[in-house]
Amino acid sequence: MDIAPIRWEERNVTAIKGPGGRWMIPPDAKESMDRSKIGLKGPLKTPIAAGHPSMNLLLRKTFDLYANVRPCISIEGYKTPYTDVNLVTIRENTEGEYSGIEHVIVDGVVQSIKLITENASRRIAEYAFEYARNNQRSSVTAVHKANIMRMSDGLFLRKCREVAENYKDVKFTEMYLDTVCLNMVQDPTQFDVLVMPNLYGDILSDLCAGLIGGLGVTPSGNIGANGVAIFESVHGTAPDIAGMDLANPTALLLSAVMMLRHMGLHDYGNKIQTACFDTIRDKKVLTKDLGGNSKCSEFTADICRRVQDLD
Amino acid sequence: MAAHSAVLSVSKIINPFWGGRLGNTVKVFGTTLTSHRNKTQLTGENIPPPAKYGGRHTVTLIPGDGIGPELLNHVREVFRFSCVPVDFEVVHVNSALETEEDINNAITAIRRNGVALKGNIETKHTMPPSVKSRNNLLRTSLDLYANVMHCQSLPGVQTRHQNIDIMIIRENTEGEYSSLEHENVPGVVESLKIITRNNSLRIAEYAFRLAREKGRRRVTAVHKANIMKLGDGLFLQCCREVASGYPDITFDSMIVDNTTMQLVSKPQQFDVMVMPNLYGNVVSNVCAGLVGGPGLVPGANYGRDYAVFETATRNTGKSIAEKNIANPTAMLLAGCMMLDHLKLHDYASSIRNAVFTTMNENRLHTADLGGQGTTSEVVQSVMRIIQSKGQLTAEL
Numbered sequence: 001m002d003i004a005p006i007r008w009e010e011r012n013v014t015a016i017k018g019p020g021g022r023w024m025i026p027p028d029a030k031e032s033m034d035r036s037k038i039g040l041k042g043p044l045k046t047p048i049a050a051g052h053p054s055m056n057l058l059l060r061k062t063f064d065l066y067a068n069v070r071p072c073i074s075i076e077g078y079k080t081p082y083t084d085v086n087l088v089t090i091r092e093n094t095e096g097e098y099s100g101i102e103h104v105i106v107d108g109v110v111q112s113i114k115l116i117t118e119n120a121s122r123r124i125a126e127y128a129f130e131y132a133r134n135n136q137r138s139s140v141t142a143v144h145k146a147n148i149m150r151m152s153d154g155l156f157l158r159k160c161r162e163v164a165e166n167y168k169d170v171k172f173t174e175m176y177l178d179t180v181c182l183n184m185v186q187d188p189t190q191f192d193v194l195v196m197p198n199l200y201g202d203i204l205s206d207l208c209a210g211l212i213g214g215l216g217v218t219p220s221g222n223i224g225a226n227g228v229a230i231f232e233s234v235h236g237t238a239p240d241i242a243g244m245d246l247a248n249p250t251a252l253l254l255s256a257v258m259m260l261r262h263m264g265l266h267d268y269g270n271k272i273q274t275a276c277f278d279t280i281r282d283k284k285v286l287t288k289d290l291g292g293n294s295k296c297s298e299f300t301a302d303i304c305r306r307v308q309d310l311d
Numbered sequence: 312m313a314a315h316s317a318v319l320s321v322s323k324i325i326n327p328f329w330g331g332r333l334g335n336t337v338k339v340f341g342t343t344l345t346s347h348r349n350k351t352q353l354t355g356e357n358i359p360p361p362a363k364y365g366g367r368h369t370v371t372l373i374p375g376d377g378i379g380p381e382l383l384n385h386v387r388e389v390f391r392f393s394c395v396p397v398d399f400e401v402v403h404v405n406s407a408l409e410t411e412e413d414i415n416n417a418i419t420a421i422r423r424n425g426v427a428l429k430g431n432i433e434t435k436h437t438m439p440p441s442v443k444s445r446n447n448l449l450r451t452s453l454d455l456y457a458n459v460m461h462c463q464s465l466p467g468v469q470t471r472h473q474n475i476d477i478m479i480i481r482e483n484t485e486g487e488y489s490s491l492e493h494e495n496v497p498g499v500v501e502s503l504k505i506i507t508r509n510n511s512l513r514i515a516e517y518a519f520r521l522a523r524e525k526g527r528r529r530v531t532a533v534h535k536a537n538i539m540k541l542g543d544g545l546f547l548q549c550c551r552e553v554a555s556g557y558p559d560i561t562f563d564s565m566i567v568d569n570t571t572m573q574l575v576s577k578p579q580q581f582d583v584m585v586m587p588n589l590y591g592n593v594v595s596n597v598c599a600g601l602v603g604g605p606g607l608v609p610g611a612n613y614g615r616d617y618a619v620f621e622t623a624t625r626n627t628g629k630s631i632a633e634k635n636i637a638n639p640t641a642m643l644l645a646g647c648m649m650l651d652h653l654k655l656h657d658y659a660s661s662i663r664n665a666v667f668t669t670m671n672e673n674r675l676h677t678a679d680l681g682g683q684g685t686t687s688e689v690v691q692s693v694m695r696i697i698q699s700k701g702q703l704t705a706e707l
Binding site for chain 2: 080081097098100103107108109110112118119147148149150151154177178179181183184185186203204214215
């Protein structure tokens with residue numbers, strides 16, 4: 001039997017207060033990550049009165065995870081009103097509307113700042129085109145609202161256009177956010193790779209996840225500077241079913257497949273993905289959220305069996 | 312309030328028989344009740360009566376770009392055919408010019424007439440960033456604070472989801488569309504999103520009053536207050552304050568990304584939705600797509616003193632302009648909304664019914680709905696149905 005050549009190093013990333021009073025992730029976690037460069041992560045919950053910022057935000061800042069990649073592919077056994085969805089949303093993850101800079105100007109007037117920089121825009125555009133090239137995707141669409149936000153989205157769009165010049169083998173189009181939303185719910189097959197600033201990315205990536213069946217089956221990857229990449233499932237922590245062997249591992253499993261592909265282990269990735277899709281299509285051992293009443297371990301065992309059969 | 316609407320409904324029954332004599336009585340009766348005007352129906356009555364001379368209304372018409380001019384021509388054709396007592400004052404806005412003279416003329420015309428019907432004005436990317444979107448300028452100058460869109464599944468249109476009936480109320484003047492941007496450091500652009508207490512309270516108040524008026528049970532506020540804690544937090548707080556004054560209507564809130572996910576899987580759960588500007592843009596386009604596309608849904612922009620009607624998704628449709636394939640439904644229904652606003656309810660109903668009959672019974676569909684009809688065929692069908700109902704019409 002072929003075992004995927006991965007050695008796991010588990011690390012706890014609960015925030016601790018470092019020297020100088022700033023919150024940070026534990027240094028051994030950071031060191032492990034810097035060494036191995038690739039991570040797989042489950043859902044993290046930030047307790048409300050924890051006193052420190054969101055855990056996901058902390059991870060993002062520590063490793064400069066600038067691109068959030070979400071491939072949305074229709075799952076054959078899991079029926080939704082939309083079939084044949086096959087697109088990827090690439091979202092700029094560090095700036096934009098989520099810069100967190102807000103002020104109360106006078107009582108009753110609040111100003112939120114949306115930040116768009118040349119560097120971040122260029123970086124995400126370059127990643128999008130690289131991704132398209134490496135994964136044999138034919139087109140990249142920049143999503144923007146440059147008719148209203150002339151300067152900010154205008155800058156983002158200009159950078160995308162500049163980067164597109166260097167990737168003539170990939171088709172580049174630009175489309176307004178509202179047109180994308182309108183067309184996405186009518187005919188999602190017309191889209192391939194979408195690149196966009198933070199807020200539009202947040203909304204669109206969740207919209208696309210909804211098209212294929214929700215966050216329980218959607219993988220996600222975060223690419224950072226210096227070759228760091230953390231793959232994760234984007235659903236919640238579901239404390240009500242934790243520890244009861246009821247959860248659906250599909251999202252995390254597909255994220256792991258993304259991870260394998262990122263590392264170049266396409267063979268293993270494809271095998272596990274095929275096995276997973278086959279199990280769902282068969283409908284014999286599905287977890288509760290997919291419409292069955294099997295346990296998580298039974299679902300996983302079925303997938304493992306199929307992987308062995310595929311060998 | 313009950314007396315006023317009772318008077319109107321009586322006039323509708325009696326008018327056809329009395330042809331106008333009782334109509335005058337009704338008008339006198341109507342004016343003595345105007346002290347209640349500001350507190351009655353929201354969808355137009357707290358706006359001063361629009362320009363009306365000799366029983367005919369004057370409405371500003373802005374053709375816009377793309378498919379706007381041809382669709383608005385069809386609207387005028389149908390109105391002329393049905394003998395609608397509305398005269399259009401056409402104001403052209405040239406989107407290629409950098410000066411704001413054109414749009415200011417249009418705004419003045421709307422101030423004069425009180426009501427407008429418009430196509431979308433294109434915002435060219437080749438212009439410098441100082442040239443702001445003309446449509447946005449129009450909305451903010453006239454303080455058209457509420458954008459109202461009603462998405463309903465139509466029986467004649469094939470869609471993936473059925474039984475959708477959502478009213479979307481979108482704040483139309485501030486938020487991300489404040490057009491306040493600057494570049495302090497080269498390569499770093501800041502764009503300001505402004506949320507104010509006054510405008511948030513105003514739009515929430517509008518939403519709840521409309522919900523009550525239309526007999527709706529639930530209002531959902533769409534926001535992103537977990538990230539934009541101060542901005543969207545303020546909006547949400549204002550909605551909650553207003554909600555406490557309407558105990559008969561359920562109020563809940565939902566984060567915008569979850570909302571879009573729910574919309575594509577279970578859109579039937581939504582009733583009335585209220586939200587700031589950008590999320591309104593996303594949600595209204597998603598809903599328009601769910602019920603059949605941009606060619607079907609009309610939209611209205613209401614302010615305290617003015618009302619402007621257009622298609623809900625505000626597309627210029629450059630790629631299909633002048634090919635006679637655009638769907639005239641949205642613009643015709645926008646015209647009907649305008650007629651309702653002018654209290655010409657009979658004309659509005661007759662045109663609306665004709666449009667729906669063409670869509671649902673005759674199934675004459677344009678290309679965007681998967682059919683082979685042309686724009687003119689649909690318009691001709693609408694006019695034929697209006698004529699067949701026996702009302703006064705011009706020559707076909």
